[in-house]
Amino acid sequence: MAPLILLCLALMPVIISVSSVQVYAAESAGNLELPDQTVRTHLKSYLDRLDRLDASSSSSRLEIDGQLQRFYRVLDYRVAWTNRNAIKRLVEVIAESVDDGLKPSDYHYDEIRDFAQNPPESPALKARADLLMTDAIFSLLSHMRLGKVMPRSLDPNWNIPAPKPGVNHDQSLMMAVMGGKFPEMISSLRRSSPGYLPLRKALASYRKVVGEGGWQSVYQGPQIEKVGQVDRRMPLIRQRLILSGDLSADAPLAKTNALPADSSASGVAPAPPIPPAQVYTQELFDAVKAFQQGHGLSVDGVIGIETLNAMNYPAELRADQIRVNLERERWHSKIFGRTYVMVNIPAFSVEYVQDNVVRWNSRVIVGKPETQTPVFSAQIQSVIYNPQWVIPSGILVKEAIPAIRKDVGYLDKHRLTIVDSKGKPVDPNRVNWSQYSKGGFPYRLVQASGDDGSLGRIKFNMPNRFTVYMHDTPTKPLFERARRAYSHGCVRVDRPFELAELLLRNPETWSLPKIQAAINTGRTRTVPIPVKVPVFFLYQTAFADGGKVSFRDDIYNRDKELLGALNSNKDRRSVEEAAR
Structure with a gap:
């Protein structure tokens, strides 16, 4: 049986069920469309032209164009957007995409809004409007599910497979348009990753700060090291910490009676009173430590060059950083199972998640900028004691x-x-x-092997073409540094014996003391883990962290290229050109 007939048969229940919804909604709006052969001719012509333009399109664009072709073929090239209320809601949904760090212009926002306000009269414009509206929702659903930018276009070594659409994906798209389910479908995609909504909320907060003029820079000066120290920059620092959510707006100032003496020896004019707002209070000290924790700095409460540089990083650039990492969240949203190990390269961190619960986390050392740790996935298959x-x-x-x-x-x-x-x-x-x-x-x-060996006393075996592994290290003092990019690409793990115990899942045979005893023999031994565990080496420079968003330096300079790709309108132009 021909593929088209099979597709039609598969979609028939959906078409029948949604047609009644569409017709009822259209009738209630007083806008029932009769089949227009001229409009259908234009639609088919536009889709034929789009098919010819696909020779120069990206793989993601090709997938969406294929969906458009199948969608209109099943409808026999009739228009789909006959419900004025659905069109109005589409305009709203596209406008809301800006809160996801996407660009409404990628979804033909201005033109569709004009169509909604002034319905087209000519058959050519009716066909164009319908095609652009369907493309808008198909593209937005695709971008929310997989990301707008294909990771491999930026990183040829990317080996993390994108989740494939379900067997009923075309039916879902049909329901999205004909059944008006697209707002609910997009909303559900935002919940597919636990880190997504906190980043989305943070983007709105930082854009609000940008809209109000950003934050005032704190000028460099002597280090502020301890509670009670007086510094004229303190009001600026206070305001900056309030804007980032690290300090409550009603945090108390220093008490006047707790300030240093304001007078000197007899016969000398009294010193001017010290403004309470200039005093480094305990509340400010704790807020600075929280800020440092959230920016990957040494958490010591000392306000020095690095802390001030992080405070002075423009709010507009922080918003862009969040946009970039929302896109990465979309890449990652469906790749994890219930149990996995995840290394965040710029955060110098690793965590082990079992049954969707973080069971363990630790510090890591990653590759230097000239010997970068790659972004990839593998499977941990065994643990090697005393590795050579x-x-x-x-x-x-x-x-x-x-x-x-x-x-x-x-x-x-x-x-x-x-x-x-x-x-x-x-x-x-x-x-x-x-x-x-x-x-x-x-x-x-x-x-x-040995304590002085480059791999330390334990290695996690995860075959991959990059020859990159996680392992122990003799250079443990490096873990105390905030910035830990020192390796040739492999990932050195702090407290690796604890991770081995969790992966081996047999406390009777492989408790921490028994692991240590096996290592103390000095013999190299490979111990298979009972269930292979996926491991992901990812690159997130902004991420959800305990209800807040943390930022990290872009140590490999990858954010700028991704931001440029996010801002590109290349894929959008092919549809608009085809429908001229």
Whole structure:
């Protein structure tokens, strides 16, 4: 049976059920349309033209265009938007997309609003209006479900598959338009990720601040280090902390009787009184620490250069940062199951979620900007005690071989052994190191396990083409730093034994003491975990955190490119051009 006939049969119940809704709604509005052959001819012509334009379209645009073709084919190219109330609601829904960090212009907002206010008369304009309205809702639903920007267009290494539409997706789209269900469907998509609505709310708050002129910059000066210190910048700092929600607007000022003495020795004019608003109070100190926590800074209450730089970052740019991360939330909304491990690269953090509950979190060290930790997904399959480290090819060519050429003692210093393909040791003095400066090294460099080994005492095995893993580290003091981008791309984990215990799920066999005992033997051992656990390495520079939104530095400079793609109108133009 032909595919079109199958599709028609599949959609017939939907068409029958929604037609009554449409006709009833149209009749009640006094706007029942009769079939117009000329309008149908224009619609088919526009869709044929759109099909020809698809040769230069993105994959996401192609998917939406395919939906449009199937939708109108089932309707036999009749108009779908005959209910004036539905059109009015469509205008409202498109306008609301700005609160999701999207651009209403991507959904033909101005033109559809004009159509709603002044219904078109000519068959060509009727067909254009109908096609643009259907495209608007299909595009908005697609962008809310998967994101407007395809991640792979920005990152060729992206390997996280987008969730596929359900088997009844075309029926859902038919119901969205013909049954007027699109507002409910879009609203439900906003709830598909727990971090989405807090970011959306924060976007509105920051845009309100921008609309009121933003916040006043706090000029640099001496560090403000302790409670009771007096500084003329304190009123500006207070106001800034109120705007970010870290300080209550009615937080008390310093009490006059608690201020330093205002007079000096006898015969000297009394010193001017100290304004209470200039005093660093305990409430301000606690608010500064909360601000530092929310911006990935050292949480010490000291107002220095880094804290003031974060306070002075313009509200408009923070709003853009939230927009970018709302898009990333849309990318991620349906990729997680109930149990997974998630690393947030710019937040230098990792968490283990089991049955939708965060069971464990910790600090991590990620790749330097020149050796970035990639965004990808894999599966943790086993835990390796006392792992040996095989030097990856990139480090081998760029660092190890050049260092060995200068001093063969590099091998002993770093506890490295040369082994051949059969695992047999090779005498370093018999290797012509200068021959392999550009690659082609026929051996492996293996570092012995131990407390001083680069992988520490434990490694989480997650096969992937990037050769990136999570592991222990001997450089534990680095965890105390706020900014922790120091690795060659792998992720070093603080308190990794705790994560191993949770993943192994067998406290009788693999409790923390028993894991430690196995490691203390010094023997390398691989222990499969009972159920493979997905692990996601993601990049979120703004995210929900305990009811608030936290911000992190864009350590790999990825936000700007994504913001540019969000602001692009390239995909929208093909439909508007086809319907001219």
